[in-house]
Amino acid sequence: MTTSKRLADRKIEKFDKNITKRGFVPETTTKKGKDYPVGPILLGFFVFVVIGSSLFQIIRTATSGGMA
Numbered sequence: 324m325t326t327s328k329r330l331a332d333r334k335i336e337k338f339d340k341n342i343t344k345r346g347f348v349p350e351t352t353t354k355k356g357k358d359y360p361v362g363p364i365l366l367g368f369f370v371f372v373v374i375g376s377s378l379f380q381i382i383r384t385a386t387s388g389g390m391a
Contacts, residue, residue, distance in 0.1 A: 359366075
């Protein structure tokens with residue numbers, strides 16, 4: 324599948340603008356941000372579930388004498 328003429332022209336134009344800057348071009352043309360794909364509450368809940376279940380498994384294994 325080939326790219327459209329309009330998309331190709333836009334990329335060429337962006338490249339041509341960067342050529343004239345000589346060393347002041349950012350590494351990428353996309354905006355870099357500190358935007359996480361998941362929120363801190365969801366991440367905290369996930370960590371709580373993982374650590375809590377592992378602790379529960381350790382306690383259950385210790386109380387049953389090593390046999391699950």
